[in-house]
Amino acid sequence: MNYQKILNTISSEVSCKNSTGKVASYIPELAKIEAEKFGMHLYCVNSGHYGFGDHQERFSIQSISKVFALTLTMSLLDDELFKRVDVEPSGDPFNSLVQLEYEQGIPRNPFINAGALVISDILISHLANPKKDFLEFIHDITDNNTIIINPKVFQSEKKYSHRNAALLNLMKSFGNIKNDIEIVLDFYIYQCAIEMSCMEIATAFMIYVNGGKKMTTNKSILSHHKVKRINAIMQTCGFYDEAGEFSFRVGLPGKSGVGGGIAAVHPGQYAVTVWSPPLNPKGNSELGMYALERLTTLTGLSIF
Ligand code: DON
Numbered sequence: 001m002n003y004q005k006i007l008n009t010i011s012s013e014v015s016c017k018n019s020t021g022k023v024a025s026y027i028p029e030l031a032k033i034e035a036e037k038f039g040m041h042l043y044c045v046n047s048g049h050y051g052f053g054d055h056q057e058r059f060s061i062q063s064i065s066k067v068f069a070l071t072l073t074m075s076l077l078d079d080e081l082f083k084r085v086d087v088e089p090s091g092d093p094f095n096s097l098v099q100l101e102y103e104q105g106i107p108r109n110p111f112i113n114a115g116a117l118v119i120s121d122i123l124i125s126h127l128a129n130p131k132k133d134f135l136e137f138i139h140d141i142t143d144n145n146t147i148i149i150n151p152k153v154f155q156s157e158k159k160y161s162h163r164n165a166a167l168l169n170l171m172k173s174f175g176n177i178k179n180d181i182e183i184v185l186d187f188y189i190y191q192c193a194i195e196m197s198c199m200e201i202a203t204a205f206m207i208y209v210n211g212g213k214k215m216t217t218n219k220s221i222l223s224h225h226k227v228k229r230i231n232a233i234m235q236t237c238g239f240y241d242e243a244g245e246f247s248f249r250v251g252l253p254g255k256s257g258v259g260g261g262i263a264a265v266h267p268g269q270y271a272v273t274v275w276s277p278p279l280n281p282k283g284n285s286e287l288g289m290y291a292l293e294r295l296t297t298l299t300g301l302s303i304f
Contacts, residue, residue, distance in 0.1 A: 007040060011053060014276075021280050024283075027156050030259060037260070040275075045268065045270065058200070062261070063111065063256060067205075068134075068204065073119050075226075085106065086107065088108050095164070101170065112240060158189055201263045239282070252265060261274070
């Protein structure tokens with residue numbers, strides 16, 4: 001497979017396309033990102049790295065961090081975790097409150113904000129230094145200890161986190177948040193403010209391609225069985241109320257973030273990350289989805 005040739009084709013196709021999407025502005029610091037940024041990076045199990053555009057520039061990973069948080073939590077806990085967060089698609093926006101009331105404070109899945117907040121709560125209960133330990137986990141899976149948060153994005157989201165605070169309060173009223181709300185919110189916003197490049201995210205996502213093992217050292221981060229489950233949750237819940245559309249068009253397990261990133265995997269084949277800040281109305285990168293649809297079409301390599 002000539003991945004670089006295919007990526008070059010996608011690069012020229014994307015440059016002819018006008019995006020109607022909007023850069024996220026509800027976190028004011030994210031609104032400052034140039035809408036024209038575009039990067040794509042593919043890491044193949046057999047043949048290594050391919051990329052183009054701004055694929056080595058770091059951006060705010062936002063909700064892509066939810067996959068790393070779930071991975072770290074699943075490495076610490078077994079099935080008891082799923083008593084506090086379900087594994088069903090929500091069909092609702094990522095920050096919706098409505099289902100929580102009907103479903104007694106149990107979030108539909110770990111990738112909507114409510115579910116990720118429960119995961120943050122669990123990590124706080126289990127880690128000695130949650131922020132440091134989480135960052136060290138990212139350093140481990142990427143073999144890169146220069147990855148850090150953007151403090152401006154962190155402070156910016158802290159000022160506008162009323163909806164996440166509302167989710168936490170509602171879940172706390174049902175007994176599904178054990179720690180102090182301010183502490184959970186602070187840790188959740190911290191993990192979202194991590195910055196990584198497409199290349200770094202694709203490198204981290206190789207554990208979901210390679211049966212839970214790092215490519216570089218073959219160190220096992222998670223069992224094959226647990227990786228299978230994470231990939232299933234990415235497939236069904238990674239794009240909120242657009243999970244069906246992403247499956248339909250792209251056909252890979254993946255996860256998006258409001259920073260404009262999308263990471264996706266073809267187990268056994270490759271991890272791919274794309275970054276384009278303008279988002280469609282469902283909060284997913286518009287051109288990112290297009291580029292990934294072209295990738296699975298041109299390669300014939302989707303999981304379906
Ligand atoms: O909690 C939030 O709203 C953001 N920190 C993350 C949301 C996000 O990335 C949703 N993804 N598409």
